[in-house]
Amino acid sequence: MRVGLLGAGRIGNVHAQAISAHHDSALVAVSDAFDDNAQALAATYGCAVRSSDEIIADSNIDAVLIATSTDTHSDLIEAAAAAGKAVLCEKPVDLSLARATACLENVGDRAAKIMIGFNRRFDPSFNALKSAIIAGEIGKTELLSLTSFDPAPPPVSYIKVSGGLFRDMMIHDFDMANFIMGATPVTVSAAGTSIVDPAIGEAGDVDTAVVTLTYADGRIAVIKNSRRAVYGYDQRIEVLGSEGLLQAQNMLENTVVKSTASGVSSAKPTYFFLERYMPAYKAEWAAFVAAVKGDTDMPVNLIDGVAALAMAEAATRSAQTGRPVDMAEITGNSGRGEAA
Amino acid sequence: MRVGLLGAGRIGNVHAQAISAHHDSALVAVSDAFDDNAQALAATYGCAVRSSDEIIADSNIDAVLIATSTDTHSDLIEAAAAAGKAVLCEKPVDLSLARATACLENVGDRAAKIMIGFNRRFDPSFNALKSAIIAGEIGKTELLSLTSFDPAPPPVSYIKVSGGLFRDMMIHDFDMANFIMGATPVTVSAAGTSIVDPAIGEAGDVDTAVVTLTYADGRIAVIKNSRRAVYGYDQRIEVLGSEGLLQAQNMLENTVVKSTASGVSSAKPTYFFLERYMPAYKAEWAAFVAAVKGDTDMPVNLIDGVAALAMAEAATRSAQTGRPVDMAEITGNSGRGEAA
Amino acid sequence: MRVGLLGAGRIGNVHAQAISAHHDSALVAVSDAFDDNAQALAATYGCAVRSSDEIIADSNIDAVLIATSTDTHSDLIEAAAAAGKAVLCEKPVDLSLARATACLENVGDRAAKIMIGFNRRFDPSFNALKSAIIAGEIGKTELLSLTSFDPAPPPVSYIKVSGGLFRDMMIHDFDMANFIMGATPVTVSAAGTSIVDPAIGEAGDVDTAVVTLTYADGRIAVIKNSRRAVYGYDQRIEVLGSEGLLQAQNMLENTVVKSTASGVSSAKPTYFFLERYMPAYKAEWAAFVAAVKGDTDMPVNLIDGVAALAMAEAATRSAQTGRPVDMAEITGNSGRGEAA
């Protein structure tokens, strides 16, 4: 599979590494708004620098990976889909739910063939947890808890253009809830605060939030986000079921334990997403390649991407109004139950 | 200290053991609505069987421990306080917030001298966690999570007279939130479901619930309750602060770990409250005795008991109406900020 | 059961507490070489102060607990046994294997009725590990490891009269090996060093030692001892079997885990034997009472006590000569295979 990479930033480089390492794919071209970025990546991986338009128009390129700025995602998805390319697009689909929904309509029945980069679904531990649920190891799921804390908040300048915590950060957890629960919620209730940094509040966003999701069948999920956990990247899942509890705990940097007069200590969690989720990025790319080769539906697709974005929209509204939001208010139906 | 015990049921027996084992207290009399209960307890601990009225009226008795059915608590607190007794009363103060509030008014400035039996405050691990917060080990607290799952639901007949999950079970967590946060919340938002047993729903109660608390200073707390965790009694606390995270994890029955071809396994959590919290019950009694002897305020008092009950009232209302409830709606002010 | 306690030192006080707390035993008299010790203990527990001879001669006393200095154990065991008392004697039986062996011969067929205070057999976790072995959970045992580190070395003055690390400290591990393996070894090979404190070496003892035991059926055990683990009392067992591994890990002071920028830390092991083994001391006493009441053999008896002492003798000789020692050299047969 010949692959064109759109976007040569930090996450673009992560994907370039996965594309190059996979025995069934080759990175042939890269584009970036900043020529220096594109040139540097091209030099490392031995591919051409071209424009996004050229890459999409090239009939010798089979697939594009979209890792550009979020505001370009929908346009590029539509163009690449129109050109018959296989598409893997970074999350989120868009900051605007309306634009993402339009994108979904525009691509029509190709939506299931367009993969959205919710890398966490491919984390080995999260995957093992999901497999245990499917295998019935804890019976019927009842109560899900997701904990996602970043090590440190981004600059306020980034916060201002990020779309806010719910669209930028918790979007991963909304997708994870859909993945684990196998359904989308009917109500979303959010509480948010800017307790980490008041400047984030002044920029109109929150840095700490708790969101409760309720489901048509009576299940409940709760998501906790913080922009700052000084001990590192905290990424945990916990599911209570009728026959037990499953927890996916943090990965630690190493397995050394030290006992001294001042206590017993161990390594910290792997620092941030590049360290923690590198195996997931590789597995994500492998899943994409497998789906393209087998001509099967993507394991996480554009419909899922829009579903998570709708939940982010609902959470944003709930945090602003201080009341629970029915997903039907957002989507015009009761939560696109077909997703996940 | 000569002690009279009102109530010889299961929890009465727990307290009888703690009273007898303490070198500064002696159990001299017990009462119970069922004479057999009282006789059995009296035989074990070598004390007299008397009526509650007689015990309260006896000037040779210094303190009473109220472990009767909840509907009698307020009356007995008032009577014992009027008789000048030191009082330790089991939680909750009352199922009726109005009655509990009246009791608080009736006892006047003795409220701080009347201890309410929130035993979990005296658990060694929860106490160590609180001490670490006070010592500033995680900086400023920001986000609290409490997990309390019982091993199995009580009979529906009990559910019907329990006052509901929020007053009967989560009351402990409301007090724990007040204890850890050192403040009472300004809003309470609850989601509840009867997913464990539909019969609980038919009885008008929930068996699984998530409650989010917000505080005047921007902090957030979330409480998760389930009536059923088949692996045992799950009692955990987690607090994120500006400089770290504190977790109080479950105690296990023993420290044995077994690794076989089918995996690595360890012991389950200590089964239920009698096993898990026995050290806490003993420490609770010791704290009561120390406060009485030193004539100091109780470590957890009637004001705290009413504060937790008000939160239970708010949560019940929120779960029923599907909207967040301001504590001011319930208490007529912004949450009795003086408590905890 | 009316009990006389011989010895009112630190371990005597531990036993006094267990005797008093048990519903089927009463502490009626105490003796001690230092009258102040005896008086203090008698005041706390409300019993008489008498001489050891008087206690042993008193036909109203059913059982004696011997917690005097080690050099008096054999004489007191013989006297108490001759007087028809049930006996629980602290470990070791004697510092002299010859004297202990003579004691064993002198008490004749009462040996199985005389309990030796190897408290660790009654530790809940060690017991659970033993039960798992008996239940066949790891198949046939093959390789045992015992780790026993004290928090800090005793004064050199104590070391000089202690009989040495193998008789004073590792004696517990020799008995534990016999307990877990259900057999005594055929060879003992020891390496010792005084790396913690050269003064201990100058006093003729070691402070750190590794002993390897081999068994007639091909199994192997290894014991590690150190007089100093600055993080506390380290007491662990690990057994590899044909179908798995069992580990009994340390108990921690509490369950709090703290994650900060400088790492993840938890509580230290419970500090020393009083904290760690208090439940074991109570269970030991209960087992003694049960055996006396049921007129059954003791769960750990004088034969076991002499077997452990013989292993200590062998280890001492091995460390001094730098070669493995056959147990037959010590005992005149191949290890008293009947023990444990």
Next chain:
Amino acid sequence: MRVGLLGAGRIGNVHAQAISAHHDSALVAVSDAFDDNAQALAATYGCAVRSSDEIIADSNIDAVLIATSTDTHSDLIEAAAAAGKAVLCEKPVDLSLARATACLENVGDRAAKIMIGFNRRFDPSFNALKSAIIAGEIGKTELLSLTSFDPAPPPVSYIKVSGGLFRDMMIHDFDMANFIMGATPVTVSAAGTSIVDPAIGEAGDVDTAVVTLTYADGRIAVIKNSRRAVYGYDQRIEVLGSEGLLQAQNMLENTVVKSTASGVSSAKPTYFFLERYMPAYKAEWAAFVAAVKGDTDMPVNLIDGVAALAMAEAATRSAQTGRPVDMAEITGNSGRGEAA
């Protein structure tokens, strides 16, 4: 760096992957006694198939990696060194200590430039443990314990030509002891048994062994090996020092913990050396490349390889004779204290 690989078996393939993935090295040729093996590897990595002689003679090849059968190692090391190649040779140097010692003499002052593939030194957790020791985090080291259990024994046909457990399996632990202790021992005392499989005993080998090492400065190390741990590959290190304890624990396959009515369970250790030590193999190759480029001594060299082999020789003799062996008996001096 242009690299020739001698040997295309399982471990050869592991190294081929590391060589190819490294940005500063390229695999240009491979040889193997079985042409099919060489062809398959060459096809995967796009390199030439040649004879070992041709590879060593080719002046365009900078380095050779020796992954052939053990009996060829010494000859190939000498030939490659004579041809001026940088050399990384798999462990052990040889089954014959005499031959390995001759090899060491034959290569002369190039010994420090020839790397021996003790991959475990490059394991991230073992490395972190070593770094903590160097940083003084546990003070002075006193007592080292190494646990290495394989998941399942190899076929008896392999056992017969393996050189025995001490040369084939425990050789890794001897090197690890040298690495952690920073010195070689003065005595080696071994106990071995064929309890896992009597057929291994009939083949003249042991399958379970405990070796005790003593050091000139009074320190002690103990190594435990078993050919069978049904729960997977058990690889742990534990070091007691004057100021604390360091433990490197097993890596688990994932971080999922499951709590059910039958207990709490987690994933097993990563299954075997390919899974567990893949990061170590990559780091090992990176260290080799860095040493070659910087023209510095190798992090683990031929001298270290011979030192470990001498310890294996001593352990074999000790297990056979049932007495401790002085390293001076084996090496003619007190243990090549210059190694490690």
